[in-house]
Amino acid sequence: xxxxxxxxxxxxxxxxxxxxxxxxxxxxxxxxxxxxxxxxxxxxxxxxxxxxxxxxxxxxxxxxxxxxxxxxxxxxxxxxxxxxxxxxxxxxxxxxxxxxxxxxxxxxxxxxxxxxxxxxxxxxxxxxxxxxxxxxxxxxxxxxxxxxxxxxxxxxxxxxxxxxxxxxxxxxxxxxxxxxxxxxxxxxxxxxxxxxxxxxxxxxxxxxxxxxxxxxxxxxxxxxxxxxxxxxxxxxxxxxxxxxxxxxxxxxxxxxxxxxxxxxxxxxxxxxxxxxxxxxxxxxxxxxxxxxxxxxxxxxxxxxxxxxxxxxxxxxxxxxxxxxxxxxxxxxxxxxxxxxxxxxxxxxxxxxxxxxxxxxxxxxxxxxxxxxxxxx
Amino acid sequence: xxxxxxxxxxxxxxxxxxxxxxxxxxxxxxxxxxxxxxxxxxxxxxxxxxxxxxxxxxxxxxxxxxxxxxxxxxxxxxxxxxxxxxxxxxxxxxxxxxxxxxxxxxxxxxxxxxxxxxxxxxxxxxxxxxxxxxxxxxxxxxxxxxxxxxxxxxxxxxxxxxxxxxxxxxxxxxxxxxxxxxxxxxxxxxxxxxxxxxxxxxxxxxxxxxxxxxxxxxxxxxxxxxx
Numbered sequence: 001x002x003x004x005x006x007x008x009x010x011x012x013x014x015x016x017x018x019x020x021x022x023x024x025x026x027x028x029x030x031x032x033x034x035x036x037x038x039x040x041x042x043x044x045x046x047x048x049x050x051x052x053x054x055x056x057x058x059x060x061x062x063x064x065x066x067x068x069x070x071x072x073x074x075x076x077x078x079x080x081x082x083x084x085x086x087x088x089x090x091x092x093x094x095x096x097x098x099x100x101x102x103x104x105x106x107x108x109x110x111x112x113x114x115x116x117x118x119x120x121x122x123x124x125x126x127x128x129x130x131x132x133x134x135x136x137x138x139x140x141x142x143x144x145x146x147x148x149x150x151x152x153x154x155x156x157x158x159x160x161x162x163x164x165x166x167x168x169x170x171x172x173x174x175x176x177x178x179x180x181x182x183x184x185x186x187x188x189x190x191x192x193x194x195x196x197x198x199x200x201x202x203x204x205x206x207x208x209x210x211x212x213x214x215x216x217x218x219x220x221x222x223x224x225x226x227x228x229x230x231x232x233x234x235x236x237x238x239x240x241x242x243x244x245x246x247x248x249x250x251x252x253x254x255x256x257x258x259x260x261x262x263x264x265x266x267x268x269x270x271x272x273x274x275x276x277x278x279x280x281x282x283x284x285x286x287x288x289x290x291x292x293x294x295x296x297x298x299x300x301x302x303x304x305x306x307x308x309x310x311x312x313x314x315x316x317x318x319x320x321x322x323x324x325x326x327x328x329x330x331x332x333x334x335x336x337x338x339x340x341x342x343x344x345x346x347x348x349x350x351x352x353x354x355x356x357x358x359x360x361x362x363x364x365x366x367x368x369x370x371x372x373x374x375x376x
Numbered sequence: 377x378x379x380x381x382x383x384x385x386x387x388x389x390x391x392x393x394x395x396x397x398x399x400x401x402x403x404x405x406x407x408x409x410x411x412x413x414x415x416x417x418x419x420x421x422x423x424x425x426x427x428x429x430x431x432x433x434x435x436x437x438x439x440x441x442x443x444x445x446x447x448x449x450x451x452x453x454x455x456x457x458x459x460x461x462x463x464x465x466x467x468x469x470x471x472x473x474x475x476x477x478x479x480x481x482x483x484x485x486x487x488x489x490x491x492x493x494x495x496x497x498x499x500x501x502x503x504x505x506x507x508x509x510x511x512x513x514x515x516x517x518x519x520x521x522x523x524x525x526x527x528x529x530x531x532x533x534x535x536x537x538x539x540x541x542x543x544x545x546x547x548x549x550x551x552x553x554x555x556x557x558x559x560x561x562x563x564x565x566x567x568x569x570x571x572x573x574x575x576x577x578x579x580x581x582x583x584x585x586x587x588x589x590x591x592x593x594x595x596x597x598x599x600x601x602x603x
Contacts, residue, residue: 111474112473113469113474113602113603114602133478139474141470143470143474147466147471148468148471149468149471150466159380161380161475162380163380164377164475
C-alpha cells in the first residue's frame with residue numbers, strides 16, 4: 001500500500017491514494033476480473049518486469065521486512081511510534097528522514113540491537129527477538145559509521161568474519177577488494193572513511209545475503225567515493241534480486257537506487273510509496289499576487305503554506321481540482337504548479353514550521369513562515 | 377567461528393596478559409631473591425627496606441600473596457574493561473553481535489579467553505615458583521605443595537574481579553551510581569579470599585559463588601541490554 005500522510009498527521013489516518021488513483025485501481029481490478037483466466041495470466045506475465053538473471057533466492061509471499069506497531073521510547077518520548085512497515089522481497093527501499101526522525105533507531109530494532117517497547121519486527125519471516133543464527137546469516141547489516149576492528153588488516157578481518165558463514169564467497173570478497181584497490185595488509189584504522197565503507201560492503205556482500213540493511217552507508221564519503229559505492233551496490237546486489245533497506249540523507253542517491261521510499265517524521269512513518277509516486281503526489285503551487293497575498297483556505301493535503309514577498313507558496317499532497325479552484329478563487333495574477341524533484345519534495349515535506357533563517361537583502365525580500373497547516 | 381572469535385579476543389588482550397605476566401615475573405623473582413621488591417622498584421627505592429628482604433621464604437613471606445592480589449586484581453580490572461569498553465567505544469558491538477552466532481556463545485567465548493588469560497598470566501608464575509621451591513637446595517625453608525593453595529586461590533579470586541569489571545562495563549547504569557557496584561562486591565570477595573587463610577575451602581567457595589553469580593549476571597545483561 002502506498003502511504004503519504006501530511007507530516008502532522010499520524011499514520012493510518014490518511015491514505016496517499018488519491019480518489020482518482022483509487023478509482024483507476026478499482027476499474028482496473030474489475031476489468032481484469034472480467035477477462036478469461038488464460039488472458040489474465042498472459043497479461044500478468046507481460047506486466048512483470050523482465051530480469052536479466054533469475055533471482056537466486058526463492059520469492060516467498062512473505063515480505064522481507066515487516067514491522068507491526070514497532071515503538072521505542074527514549075526518556076518518555078516516542079522516538080519510533082507504531083511503525084507498520086512492509087518491504088517486499090526484491091525491493092530496494094530508501095529510508096528517509098531528518099536527523100532524529102527515528103531511522104537509525106528503527107534499523108537497530110530491525111537488527112535486534114535495540115529492543116522495542118511495543119510491537120514486533122519480522123525479518124525473512126522470523127521475529128527479530130528470536131532470530132536464529134541461520135536467519136541472521138542471511139541478513140547483512142552495515143551500521144552507521146562502518147564500525148570495524150581498527151587493529152585488524154583487511155585479511156585478518158576476512159579471516160575473522162568468514163568462519164561465521166557457510167555461504168561465504170572468498171572470490172566475491174576478493175573481487176570487491178580488488179575492484180576498490182584496497183590494500184589488504186593495511187590496518188583498518190589507517191584506511192580512509194571511503195575505504196572502510198568499501199570493506200564494510202565487501203564483508204556484507206561476501207556471505208551472499210538475501211537482505212541488506214544499511215544505515216546511512218554513504219555518510220561522510222566524498223561524492224566520487226559515494227557514487228562508486230552506490231554503483232557497486234547496485235551492480236553487485238540489485239541484479240540478483242536481493243532486498244535492500246538503506247537510510248540516507250543524500251536524496252540523489254536514494255532517487256538513483258530506491259524503488260520505494262519511506263519517510264519518517266518525528267518517529268512516525270508518513271510516507272511509504274514508490275519513489276516516483278511520492279514525487280508525483282507532491283506539488284508546489286506558487287500564487288503571485290499584485291498586492292498582499294490573500295490567505296489560502298484550510299484544505300485537505302496542504303503540507304506547508306508560506307508567504308514570500310507577494311507570493312504565496314503552497315506544498316500540496318495530491319493536488320486536485322479543489323485545490324486549483326481554491327487558488328483561482330483568490331484571484332492571483334498567476335498560478336504556477338511546480339513539479340518537485342525528490343530532494344525538494346523531501347525538504348518541503350519534512351522541514352515543518354521551523355525554517356532556515358531568511359537572508360535579508362536591502363530590506364526588500366522577506367520570508368514569512370506560516371508553518372505547517374496540513375489540515376486533512 | 378568461536379575459534380576465530382577467541383583468536384580475535386586473544387589478539388586484542390594479549391598485551392594485558394603480557395603486562396600481568398611480566399609483573400608476576402617480578403613478584404616471583406622477588407620471592408626467589410633474584411630481584412628487588414617490586415614495590416620498591418616502582419617507588420624508585422623510596423619505600424623502607426624490608427628487614428626480611430634477604431630471608432624471604434617462598435609461599436611463607438606475605439609479600440607473595442599481597443603482590444599477587446594487587447597484580448591479579450589490576451589485571452582482572454584491565455582485562456574486563458578492555459574487552460567490553462573496547463567494543464563500546466568503537467561501536468563494534470553492532471558488527472560483532474550481528475555475526476550469526478548466539479550472543480551467549482559470543483560472550484562466553486570472550487569470558488573464557490579473558491578469564492583464561494588472567495589465570496594463565498597469574499597462576500603460571502606461581503606454579504613456576506612452586507616448582508622452583510620444590511627442588512631441594514634452592515632455598516633455606518620448608519615447602520609443601522599445599523602451601524600453593526593460598527596464592528592459587530587469589531588467582532582464582534581475581535577472576536571475580538575480572539568478571540565484575542566485565543559486568544560493570546556491560547551494564548548501562550551511571551558510572552557514579554550503581555555501575556561500579558559489582559566491582560565493590562568483587563573487591564570485598566577478593567579481600568575475603570586474601571584474608572581468610574585458615575579455612576581455605578571458604579576462599580574457593582567464595583570465588584566460585586562470585587564467578588557463578590557474575591557469569592549469570594553477564595549473560596542476562598547481554599540479553600537485555602541495548603547496543
